[in-house]
Amino acid sequence: MDGSPDLHRAAVADPVVQVDGLAMAFGANTLFHDVSFEVGRGEVFVILGGSGCGKSTLLKLLIGLHAPSAGRIRILGEDLLGAGGDTRRDLLTRLGVMWQSGALFGSMTLLENVMLPLQEHTRLPPAAREEVARLKLGLVGLSEAADRLPAEISGGMAKRAGIARAMALDPALLFLDEPSAGLDPITSAGLDRLIQDLARDLGTTFVVVTHELQSILAIGDRCIMLDKQAQGIIAEGDPRQLRDHAAHPTVRAFFRREAA
Amino acid sequence: MNQTILRDPPAATTPAAFERQGDLLRFSGMMTTRQVPRIWTEALRAAQGARRIDLSPVSALDTTGATLVLSAAALDDAVVEGASQAVAAVLERARAALAAPRPRPAAAPLPVVGRIGAWGVAGLRSLRAGIAFLGETAAMGAAVLGHPRRLRLADLLRHLDEAGLRAFPLTVLLGTLIGVILAFQSSIPMRMFGAEIYIPPLVGISLIRELGPLIAAVILSGRTGSAYAAELGTMTVNEEVDALRIMGVEPVAMLVLPRLLAAALVMPVLALLMNLSGLLGMTGVMLALGFPTPLVVTQLEQWLTLGSLLGGLGKSVFFGIVIAGIGCRAGLLAGRGPRAVGDAATSAVVGGIVSTVILDGLFAILFFRLGW
Numbered sequence: 001m002d003g004s005p006d007l008h009r010a011a012v013a014d015p016v017v018q019v020d021g022l023a024m025a026f027g028a029n030t031l032f033h034d035v036s037f038e039v040g041r042g043e044v045f046v047i048l049g050g051s052g053c054g055k056s057t058l059l060k061l062l063i064g065l066h067a068p069s070a071g072r073i074r075i076l077g078e079d080l081l082g083a084g085g086d087t088r089r090d091l092l093t094r095l096g097v098m099w100q101s102g103a104l105f106g107s108m109t110l111l112e113n114v115m116l117p118l119q120e121h122t123r124l125p126p127a128a129r130e131e132v133a134r135l136k137l138g139l140v141g142l143s144e145a146a147d148r149l150p151a152e153i154s155g156g157m158a159k160r161a162g163i164a165r166a167m168a169l170d171p172a173l174l175f176l177d178e179p180s181a182g183l184d185p186i187t188s189a190g191l192d193r194l195i196q197d198l199a200r201d202l203g204t205t206f207v208v209v210t211h212e213l214q215s216i217l218a219i220g221d222r223c224i225m226l227d228k229q230a231q232g233i234i235a236e237g238d239p240r241q242l243r244d245h246a247a248h249p250t251v252r253a254f255f256r257r258e259a260a
Numbered sequence: 261m262n263q264t265i266l267r268d269p270p271a272a273t274t275p276a277a278f279e280r281q282g283d284l285l286r287f288s289g290m291m292t293t294r295q296v297p298r299i300w301t302e303a304l305r306a307a308q309g310a311r312r313i314d315l316s317p318v319s320a321l322d323t324t325g326a327t328l329v330l331s332a333a334a335l336d337d338a339v340v341e342g343a344s345q346a347v348a349a350v351l352e353r354a355r356a357a358l359a360a361p362r363p364r365p366a367a368a369p370l371p372v373v374g375r376i377g378a379w380g381v382a383g384l385r386s387l388r389a390g391i392a393f394l395g396e397t398a399a400m401g402a403a404v405l406g407h408p409r410r411l412r413l414a415d416l417l418r419h420l421d422e423a424g425l426r427a428f429p430l431t432v433l434l435g436t437l438i439g440v441i442l443a444f445q446s447s448i449p450m451r452m453f454g455a456e457i458y459i460p461p462l463v464g465i466s467l468i469r470e471l472g473p474l475i476a477a478v479i480l481s482g483r484t485g486s487a488y489a490a491e492l493g494t495m496t497v498n499e500e501v502d503a504l505r506i507m508g509v510e511p512v513a514m515l516v517l518p519r520l521l522a523a524a525l526v527m528p529v530l531a532l533l534m535n536l537s538g539l540l541g542m543t544g545v546m547l548a549l550g551f552p553t554p555l556v557v558t559q560l561e562q563w564l565t566l567g568s569l570l571g572g573l574g575k576s577v578f579f580g581i582v583i584a585g586i587g588c589r590a591g592l593l594a595g596r597g598p599r600a601v602g603d604a605a606t607s608a609v610v611g612g613i614v615s616t617v618i619l620d621g622l623f624a625i626l627f628f629r630l631g632w
Contacts, residue, residue: 093294107599123297124324131358132327138357139323147363151596170293170322201349202323 006248008237010222012040015074016173016205017062022071024057031057032232035071037224041172044199044206044219046239049226050254055209056100058226059177062207063097076173093121096166100177102158104150110137110161111146117168136164140194156187160194167198173205174198180212192218213255217243225251274319278303285310285332288317291325300328307332315351316342326354386593393512393589397520400512412518419522423484424529431479435534438475439463439541447549456549460542460556461563467538469568473576474620476530480523480580481612485587488519489608492591493601501592516588520581527580528573535572575623582619583612 015038023033031054039045049055060066062073064080073080078091104113114133118124124132137146140160145153153161159179166174179195180188192215198204199219210216216223216239223242225235227250235242235251243255276295277288285307289295296303307313313333315321321329321343329351333340343351370378404410442463450456492515495501504511539560546556587608594604 122293122324125297125301128297128300128327128331131331132324134362135323135327135354135357138360139353141360143357143360144363147366167323170324197353201353203346 006225006235006237006242006246006251007233008241009037010237012038014041015039016041016076017045017207018072018074019062020072022058022061022073023069024054024061024066025069030231032226033070034232035226037233037236039205039207039222041205042199042203043221044195044208046216046220046223047207047209047226048211048216048223048239048254050211050228053226053228055211055226056177059175059207059209063095063175093117093169094171095173095175096169096171098159098162098166098174098176098179100181102150102155102162104158104161104165106150109147109149110142110153110164113150113161114165114168117165121169133168136167137161139167139198140164141190156183156191159183159191163194167204170202171204173207176206176208176210178210179208180210180215185214188212188215189218191215195219225254276325278306280306280310283309283311284314285312285338286314286317287329289319291318291321291328293322293324296325296328303328304332304335307335307338309336310338311336313338313340314342315340315347316344318343318347321347321350323350323354323357326351327358330354330358389593390589393592394585396512397516397585400510400517401520404513404517410513411521412514415514415518416522419519420526422487423480423519423522424526427479427483427526427530428533430483431476431530431533432537434475434479435472435537436541438471438534439467439538439543440545441541442466442471442538443542443545447545457551457555457559459546459549460539460559463542464539464560464564465568467542468535468564468572470572470620472535472538473527473531473572473579474616476527476534476576477579477583477616478613480527480530481583481587481609481616484523485583485608485612486605488584488587489590489594489604490601492588493594493604496592496594497596497600511592516585516592519588520584523580523584524577525580527576527583531573531576535569571623571627575620578619578623579616582615586611586615 017037017039019038020036022035024031025033035058047055047058057066061068062075064073064075067081076091076094078087080088080091083091104110105116108116111130111133114136115129118129118132122129134143134146137143140163142157142160142164145157145161150158150161163174163176163179166176176195179191183191195206195208196219199206206219208215208219220239222237223235223239224233225242226232227234229250234248235246242251246252246255274289276291276299278299279286279288285303287303310332313329315329318325329340332338340351369375443459446459446462447456450459450462492501495515501511501515504514543553543556547553590604590608590611594600
C-alpha cells in the first residue's frame, strides 16, 4: 500500500475527526495498521471496502466502543478514549450514531426513542421535548409513524428512525453504519438524498461506512477505501475521481465490477 | 457544505438570549440544543403577542433552536425576519419537518363489554394454539416412536447434558440445604415431645414423596424451561422455525421432541439426587443433635418404602415432560419484537411451576385412591 497512486491526501482545514497511525489487531490477527485520515467539518466522508476489511471495526474505534491496538483518534478535537467523566459525556452528546439495524429500543415508540437522549441530556420542558422529537422525525419523513413501535415498521423506516434518534441532540458529527444495506434502490436513494440535504442545510458532518457503490458516488465528498490484503487504506480521495482514474487493481475492481 | 457554518465553535460562545421590543421579539446568540432549554419557557411567554421575530443577531441555529423560533412564531402568526442564509436554511428544513402530517390519534379503546369479548377471543385462540401444539407433539411423538432413528441422538445428548449434568451441582447444593433446614426446623417442636428420633422419617418421607420431585421441578423450570423458551423464541423471531418448516423438517420433531425426552429422562435423576442430598443434610443435623448415623439409617429403612420413592420419581417424569412442553410451546408461539423472547421465558417458568404443582395435586389424589 506504500506509494499507492490512489492516495490523494488532502489538507483539511477544520478537522472534526483526526485519525493518526491507527492499528487494530485481534490476537495475532492484524486487521489494519497505519490508518491515518482526517474528516473536515461539513463533509460527507465515506469509509468503504469489501466485507471483512474492518470498516465496521474502524467505526467502532472512532466512536470509542473499542480501544485500538495503536494510534490516536481525536473526535471534535478531543481524545474520546482518554476523556473521562464530564468531558466524555459532553463529547458523546456532540456525536450521533445510526446503527446498522437501527438499534431502536423495541419497547418504545419512535417518538419515545428520539425523546430519550433529549430527556437525558437537556433540560427542555416535556412539551418542548416532544415538539423537538417530532421535528426530528419530520426531518427524516417519519412524522406519521411517531407512535409506532420499531417492530411495526419496515427496514428502511428503521434506518431513518435511527438517523432521527442519532440527530436528537443536533450533533455536529453523525456516524452512519451501512445506511443503505438491505434496502431497495428507491428507498436507498431517498436515504442518500436525506443525508445530502441534512449535510447541506444543517452543516452536519457525516462519516458513513458503506459498500453500496450508488450511495458512495451520490453522497461522498471524499472517501477512503480499506483493503483486507493490504491491511490498510489503499485509496483516498473523491469517489468520482477514483471511479474514473483509479490505478490500484482492487480499487478499480471495486468501482468497475459493481458499476457494470 | 461550502457555506460557513458557525456551529459548535471551540470557544467564545454567545449564549442564546431574547428580548421584546414592542411587537418585535429578537433572538440572539447560539440558538442550539445546549443553549435554548435555558430560555425556552420564558421566551415562549415573551412571544405572546409578538408580530415580528428578528433573527439577525442569531449566530447559529440548529433544529432544536428552530423548534423554539417556530413555536414562538406560531403563537400569534409572527413573521420571521433577518435570518442569515445558513440560519434560514435550517429554519426552512425545520418548518417543512414540523408541517408534515402527524399520526392520527389512536382509535378509542373498546367499551368494557367489547374488551371482555376481545379478552375471551384471545384466550380461546391461545387455547386452540395450545391444543394444536399438544396434538402435533403427540402425533410426532407417536411417529418417532415407530422410527426411533428419526430422533436426533446428538441433540438428545446435548439436552441431557445441559438440562441434567450441568444442573447437578445446583441440585446437590439446594438438596443439602433443604435437608438441613427441614431437619433443623422440625427438631425444635419435636424436642418438646422428645420425638427427635422421628426427624429422619419426617424429613425423609416429605422429601421422597413431595419435596424432592417438586424442588427438582422448580430447578428444571427455572434453568431449562426458560432456556427452551428463550432458545426457541429467538429461533421463531429470526424466522428459523419457518425455514425449518419450508425445508420439510417438522420443527416439533427436530426441536421439541429431543427436549421433551431429555427433560423426561433427566427429571427422575434430578429428583433422586435431590432426595439423596436432602437426606445427607438431614443426617448432618442429626449428628449435630447427637444421633449416630446407623440409628438414622435404621429409622429411614423402617419408614421409607420403595413405593414412596418410585411414586415420587415416577411423577417427576411427568413434571419434566410438562415443563419442557410448556417451555417449547412458549418459545414456538412467541410473538415479534425484543419483548417476545422475554415474555416467552416468563410464561415458561410461571406456567411450568404452576402446572407442576397442579399436577402434583392430581397425583396426590391418584396415589391416595390407589392406596400408596
